[in-house]
Amino acid sequence: MAEEPRNTGAHLVYGELKRRILSLDLKPGERIYEPAMATALQVSRTPLREAIRRLISESLLEQLPTGGVLVPALDEKVISELYDVRAALESLMAREACANATAADLEELRGILARNAAMVEFADEAMKYGVALHAAIARIAGNSWAQRFHGQIASQVERYRYFTNNAPERRDEALANHRLLVEAIASKDEEKAAKVAFEHVIGARDETLRVISASGLAVE
Amino acid sequence: MAEEPRNTGAHLVYGELKRRILSLDLKPGERIYEPAMATALQVSRTPLREAIRRLISESLLEQLPTGGVLVPALDEKVISELYDVRAALESLMAREACANATAADLEELRGILARNAAMVEFADEAMKYGVALHAAIARIAGNSWAQRFHGQIASQVERYRYFTNNAPERRDEALANHRLLVEAIASKDEEKAAKVAFEHVIGARDETLRVISASGLAVE
DNA sequence: AAGAGTGTACTTGTATACAAGTATCCACTT
DNA sequence: AAGTGGATACTTGTATACAAGTACACTCTT
Numbered sequence: 001m002a003e004e005p006r007n008t009g010a011h012l013v014y015g016e017l018k019r020r021i022l023s024l025d026l027k028p029g030e031r032i033y034e035p036a037m038a039t040a041l042q043v044s045r046t047p048l049r050e051a052i053r054r055l056i057s058e059s060l061l062e063q064l065p066t067g068g069v070l071v072p073a074l075d076e077k078v079i080s081e082l083y084d085v086r087a088a089l090e091s092l093m094a095r096e097a098c099a100n101a102t103a104a105d106l107e108e109l110r111g112i113l114a115r116n117a118a119m120v121e122f123a124d125e126a127m128k129y130g131v132a133l134h135a136a137i138a139r140i141a142g143n144s145w146a147q148r149f150h151g152q153i154a155s156q157v158e159r160y161r162y163f164t165n166n167a168p169e170r171r172d173e174a175l176a177n178h179r180l181l182v183e184a185i186a187s188k189d190e191e192k193a194a195k196v197a198f199e200h201v202i203g204a205r206d207e208t209l210r211v212i213s214a215s216g217l218a219v220e
Numbered sequence: 221m222a223e224e225p226r227n228t229g230a231h232l233v234y235g236e237l238k239r240r241i242l243s244l245d246l247k248p249g250e251r252i253y254e255p256a257m258a259t260a261l262q263v264s265r266t267p268l269r270e271a272i273r274r275l276i277s278e279s280l281l282e283q284l285p286t287g288g289v290l291v292p293a294l295d296e297k298v299i300s301e302l303y304d305v306r307a308a309l310e311s312l313m314a315r316e317a318c319a320n321a322t323a324a325d326l327e328e329l330r331g332i333l334a335r336n337a338a339m340v341e342f343a344d345e346a347m348k349y350g351v352a353l354h355a356a357i358a359r360i361a362g363n364s365w366a367q368r369f370h371g372q373i374a375s376q377v378e379r380y381r382y383f384t385n386n387a388p389e390r391r392d393e394a395l396a397n398h399r400l401l402v403e404a405i406a407s408k409d410e411e412k413a414a415k416v417a418f419e420h421v422i423g424a425r426d427e428t429l430r431v432i433s434a435s436g437l438a439v440e
Numbered sequence: 441a442a443g444a445g446t447g448t449a450c451t452t453g454t455a456t457a458c459a460a461g462t463a464t465c466c467a468c469t470t
Numbered sequence: 471a472a473g474t475g476g477a478t479a480c481t482t483g484t485a486t487a488c489a490a491g492t493a494c495a496c497t498c499t500t
Contacts, residue, residue, distance in 0.1 A: 008453065033481075034482070066482090067481075085365045092307070143304060145301045146304070149369050253452095265485085266484055266486090287491085288451075
């Protein structure tokens with residue numbers, strides 16, 4: 001995850017393309033033509049290709065057998081897989097956070113939790129502190145590979161953001177799970193923490209799948 | 221993991237560089253200079269750079285803040301992280317295999333197990349069937365993202381191959397764990413399967429760390 | 441002698457020209 | 471009319487030339 005964003009053109013192009021993909025500004029299924037995109041971004045094909053290759057390696061772009069490149073379609077099966085892997089990773093990080101958390105760390109977690117609770121009626125803020133909690137746990141766990149994979153998963157899931165459920169009762173449930181998680185970490189109960197984290201994410205998965213099957217997922 | 225290895229020069233170079241990195245033919249800490257490597261591999265810098273970038277994105281190469289590229293050093297902390305993530309992923313796949321395994325799948329797993337048992341006295345063969353068992357479970361689980369990450373982890377671990385313990389008693393223990401795992405999958409006991417897989421890999425981690433601290437890990 | 445400054449050799453980053461391959465469209469054949 | 475053949479326009483893949491930046495050594499100063 002530790003990105004050194006060296007001010008090279010390829011990195012800027014990477015960031016811009018990634019932003020467009022995650023925001024669905026570049027539509028799923030849409031093909032990318034190098035010359036057109038290069039002129040649009042005002043760079044030559046060389047740094048553009050570098051950015052494209054990197055995005056392919058993260059599955060934020062997809063390579064056709066013949067060599068063309070396109071934005072991957074959205075897919076219900078894939079999102080289920082993503083949440084499952086995310087559950088496994090967050091579960092692991094919760095477990096490792098148990099072993100590593102200092103008193104100061106626990107204070108930080110409880111602080112985030114309190115802000116989360118205070119803001120639970122505001123969807124944006126609640127989401128923000130939820131993410132902050134996960135980030136803090138990831139930092140405490142200190143497993144760079146878990147963080148890296150988790151970051152890739154998060155990027156993927158971002159494309160399905162439209163289908164996540166932010167209803168108030170859902171936020172209450174998340175908050176309750178977060179409380180359980182922090183307390184498990186505080187009591188150094190690895191098994192409990194791992195289990196709570198796992199099931200929390202699985203719950204989010206099922207909820208998202210429910211929203212998708214209700215609202216319909218456009219796949220071309 | 222589904223790689224379409226299109227016969228492009230960049231892919232060949234990628235494969236060759238990866239092979240050299242994993243075999244420690246390119247030594248940890250060694251820097252890579254594009255012009256020299258390009259002439260050595262008889263391609264221009266363009267496909268070489270493409271391969272290098274891809275390897276960087278998999279952390280099989282490392283980029284210096286100033287732009288140079290080198291082979292990452294071996295590091296005891298990292299290998300612990302790798303095994304932990306691997307444990308989480310294999311645990312997940314074992315769980316998912318429980319849900320998906322057909323009678324034919326179980327037969328396949330038991331077949332591999334039997335061959336593993338028959339060959340337990342031969343290190344290479346035993347290792348081979350161990351890998352085959354994990355591959356079969358991964359296939360049955362059918363989670364492409366878990367497989368993808370697991371593959372990356374496996375590549376990383378490959379560089380530490382020298383430090384893995386292949387002693388006979390170690391192989392017996394692995395076989396016993398594999399038996400437990402297959403039986404858990406056969407009985408559709410997700411929690412059991414997940415737990416056995418997790419602890420099996422954690423055991424391998426501890427053994428590897430023991431070997432490393434005994435034999436000493438050369439870091440420059 | 442130690443340090444700062446400068447110049448040179450070499451590195452990576454980018455643009456562009458070219459080669460090879462793919463798809464599409466139209467004419468032509470059956 | 472349908473299908474096949476080929477020519478054409480356009481795609482991606484590669485090589486190379488060039489620009490920008492980095493590191494290192496050497497000299498000159500103090």
